[in-house]
Amino acid sequence: MKTTIIVAEPLTKEAFAPYGDVIETQDSHHFSINAGMVERHHDLAKLDIDYADGGRPIISFFEILEGSSFPIEFDLVERHPKGSQAFIPMFDEPVALVVAAKDSDVTGADLRAFVTNGKQGFNFHAGVWHMPLVSEEKGRMFVIVDRAGPGNNCDELTFENEKIELQIP
Amino acid sequence: MKTTIIVAEPLTKEAFAPYGDVIETQDSHHFSINAGMVERHHDLAKLDIDYADGGRPIISFFEILEGSSFPIEFDLVERHPKGSQAFIPMFDEPVALVVAAKDSDVTGADLRAFVTNGKQGFNFHAGVWHMPLVSEEKGRMFVIVDRAGPGNNCDELTFENEKIELQIP
Numbered sequence: 001m002k003t004t005i006i007v008a009e010p011l012t013k014e015a016f017a018p019y020g021d022v023i024e025t026q027d028s029h030h031f032s033i034n035a036g037m038v039e040r041h042h043d044l045a046k047l048d049i050d051y052a053d054g055g056r057p058i059i060s061f062f063e064i065l066e067g068s069s070f071p072i073e074f075d076l077v078e079r080h081p082k083g084s085q086a087f088i089p090m091f092d093e094p095v096a097l098v099v100a101a102k103d104s105d106v107t108g109a110d111l112r113a114f115v116t117n118g119k120q121g122f123n124f125h126a127g128v129w130h131m132p133l134v135s136e137e138k139g140r141m142f143v144i145v146d147r148a149g150p151g152n153n154c155d156e157l158t159f160e161n162e163k164i165e166l167q168i169p
Numbered sequence: 170m171k172t173t174i175i176v177a178e179p180l181t182k183e184a185f186a187p188y189g190d191v192i193e194t195q196d197s198h199h200f201s202i203n204a205g206m207v208e209r210h211h212d213l214a215k216l217d218i219d220y221a222d223g224g225r226p227i228i229s230f231f232e233i234l235e236g237s238s239f240p241i242e243f244d245l246v247e248r249h250p251k252g253s254q255a256f257i258p259m260f261d262e263p264v265a266l267v268v269a270a271k272d273s274d275v276t277g278a279d280l281r282a283f284v285t286n287g288k289q290g291f292n293f294h295a296g297v298w299h300m301p302l303v304s305e306e307k308g309r310m311f312v313i314v315d316r317a318g319p320g321n322n323c324d325e326l327t328f329e330n331e332k333i334e335l336q337i338p
Contacts, residue, residue, distance in 0.1 A: 023230075025230055025232065025310075028230070033231075033301075034301040034303075035301075036234065036235070037234055037235045037237070037301070037302075037303065038233060038301070038302055039232040039234050040230075040231055041229055041230040042227070042229050042317075043227040043228070043229060044228050044229060044230065045227075047225065047227065047228065051220075056216065057216055057218075057226045058213075058214075058216065059192060059212070059213050059214045059216065059255055060209055060210055060211050060212060060213060061197070061209075061210040061213065062207050062208070062209055062210075063194065063208040063210065064206070064207060065206055065207060065208050066205065068206070088228075090257075123228075132202075132203040132206070133203060133206075133207055134206065141194075143257050143312050144209075145226075145314060
């Protein structure tokens with residue numbers, strides 16, 4: 001059994017562009033509404049939904065039932081071929097994520113890890129491999145925007161003879 | 170000039186059903202994912218988007234630029250005929266909202282006011298009249314899921330000879 005260590009780098013729009021969108025106010029297209037009382041940071045993620053056969057975008061909440069501590073070990077990634085999946089934390093703490101490019105065969109060598117600055121969400125483009133969501137504290141909540149509808153929309157891949165150890169700097 | 174006083178009632182799914190959805194974990198359809206580490210509270214709002222001519226759902230952030238204090242006075246409501254609009258606070262404090270039924274002529278007598286329990290979001294169905302978003306503290310953030318696309322998607326109505334005073338109990 002091989003252990004591959006990956007260290008999370010800061011999440012930025014540039015670094016994350018091959019995998020999805022960083023959902024944040026920084027460098028957003030923004031303008032004021034409601035007679036100047038509210039700023040609208042507009043259209044922060046590319047929602048890519050397969051609408052065939054009644055596919056549709058939905059809003060859900062993900063609630064952390066079991067906290068994780070770093071370094072985190074995992075041996076499974078997943079992808080959603082029929083839709084993007086956006087995660088917006090409802091708390092102000094960093095979140096770590098691991099991705100691999102859409103068409104990669106995915107071994108530890110293909111993975112890249114990021115960590116948010118505590119104010120960012122992220123949107124995986126359809127088909128992008130990612131580590132299932134983890135967070136340190138039980139009870140934390142995320143807003144999720146993804147797809148519901150018929151057909152398989154979740155592929156899982158378990159690494160053989162390889163474990164991934166995710167570290168944050 | 171007439172002043173109509175409305176007092177916010179607690180936001181519940183039952184009371185709010187004619188206007189939209191309460192986005193909350195309470196009484197949600199939920200199930201565990203990620204090997205039991207995460208609970209998915211699934212499909213919490215009816216996203217109703219007019220997709221004609223390239224209309225599409227988007228994620229935005231609304232940032233409060235100017236805080237309001239109660240009682241709040243207003244004389245304008247708005248509606249979005251081409252799409253639902255979901256508001257999910259990224260903070261744990263109550264939010265007040267005012268709505269009127271879709272097809273009403275809208276005077277003060279048609280308005281109903283609600284206040285969240287600090288853990289709820291809300292989704293206005295397409296065409297439902299509502300007071301523009303207000304909140305007490307500058308810097309508060311909301312996740313918004315609504316529609317982008319061509320065509321008018323915002324009607325405003327200013328009351329003549331009537332001011333509304335919104336109170337929270």
